Amino acid sequence: MKKKTLTTNQGVPVTDNQNSLTAGQRGPVLLQDIPLIEKLAHFDRERIPERVVHAKGAGAHGYFRVYKNMALYTKAKFLQDPEKKTLVLVRFSTVVGARGSADSVRDPRGFAVKFYTEDGNYDLVGNNLPVFFIRDAIKFPDMVHSFKPAPDTNIPVSSSANNRFWDFISLSPESTHMITWLFSDRGTVKSFRKMEGFGVNTYIWVNDKGKGVYVKYHWKPAAGIETIDRHESTRLAGEDPDIATRDLYDWIASGKTVEYELNVQLMEFEDEFKLDFDPLDATKTWPEDKYPLMKVGKMVLDKNPENYFAEVEQAAFCPASVVPGIEPSADKLLQGRLFSYADTQRHRLGPNYLQIPVNRPIVDVNNNQRDGFMQTGTGFSGTVNYEPNTLGGGSPCQSGDLTFGDRPFVGGEVRQKIALTNDFQQAGEHYHSLSKKDQDHLVDNIVDSLGHAKTDIQKRMVKNLTNADAELGKRVAQGLKI
DSSP, rough: OOOOOOOTSSSSSSSSSSOOOOOOOOOOBBBTOOHHHHHHHHHHTTOOOSSSSSSSSEEEEEEESSOOOOTOOOGGGGGGGGOOEEEEEEEESSSSTTTSTTTTSSOOEEEEEEEEEETTTEEEEEESSSOOOOOOOOGGGHHHHHHHHOOOTTTOOTTOHHHHHHHHTOOOOOGGHHHHHTTTTGGGSSSSSSOOOOOOOOOEEEEETTTEEEEEEEEEETOOOOOOOHHHHHHHHHHOOTTTEEEEEEHHTTTTEEEEEEEEEEOOOOGGGSSOOOOOOOOOOTTEEEEEEEEEEEEEEEOOOHHIIIIIIIIITTOOOOOEEEEEOOOOOHHHHHHHHHHHHHHHHHHTTTGSSGGGGGOOOOOOOOOTTTTOOOOOOOOOOOSSTOOOOOOSOOOOOOOOOOOOOOOOOOOOOOSOOTOOOOOHHHHHHHHHHHHHHHHHHHHHHTSOOOOOHHHHHHHHHHHHHHHHHHHHHHTTTT
């Protein structure tokens, strides 16, 4: 194969890439050494701000294919034709840890899917656990602050800063359900290929008649679910901290595929107020006996990224990236995510982050947003950068698609907690759904972590666990000797 000539970023051939230009053999380096200055200046800027959460991730490309036409429920075009393949990018991640953290530690795992559809990009941004710690986005910064390293010592929760984590959790009763998931063995994994994915939040599907229905998403791994206990998690964190990242890459590199089946739960709007909890509450699951899983389609991952930074680190996801036929619900956690996810990418990557190839839609982008950092100018020309106009022949113009779901709104503006909290029932039900072994692991994991917190925090948390289930609370209290 013919060798390529090394060049500067301007395309100018580089004569010598081993020795700096100096004033004589032993003189100082000259500022006019253009290749040297370019290399150093670029190197100084190779790092971008890491994500506040989901900092460490692994990615893969593939496609999604729907099993059957879903037009009865949604007009989203990528969910209509079983013969059509929709390209996807998936990013798996840990949530709390920094970019150098271990894959196996106790943490929720991010499961974000970007669908490159004919109506623009659709991002389904979820986790590997079906519920979350909080129900209202106003608590999100405080939650993350309490999970991250302490501001005075910089010691993370995974070491000995458990006081901060459990202090916040014990004062947030709605977190109790999530704790029964996170501190089970579902909270420690070693393979992204063998974990479930959940949309967590509630969305709305709308058909072409304007009829809407609430929807929750579930990804089921074809390889089945595999978890590890905390002892293996700790061992792997020291011996092979990148085990899940390596496992995903090596599996696909060997010519094999990673497959997930997409299932949904659907709920009619009128059922929203018939339950003993708020179905838009992200700390709750919908009972599958009332709202059974419906198989929708299959996702196949078959291609590794060729450039990690360009295709995974720069990949940007946001729940606000929806297409016609899919809308956000009034889920209070989701409503905050609609802003915060895109905003963090504008901070990390610049206002034109959607022009980066991995984030760019496969369809034309026509609007009047101009300029800004890293503007490539692709597709923008002429004198018109406003709408309405006549100088551009009225282009670009509105689509005229006014079909939205007729979802219910109740009352006027308020700032208050949702009416149906019921924060402990599902936590207790989940505990009783576990096997004896998994119950033992859950109790042992909570005791091991909560044992590092102050006694008053321990007692507060035991009270929450007792409210969920008397046996669970008693066992944790005995383990803590309180």
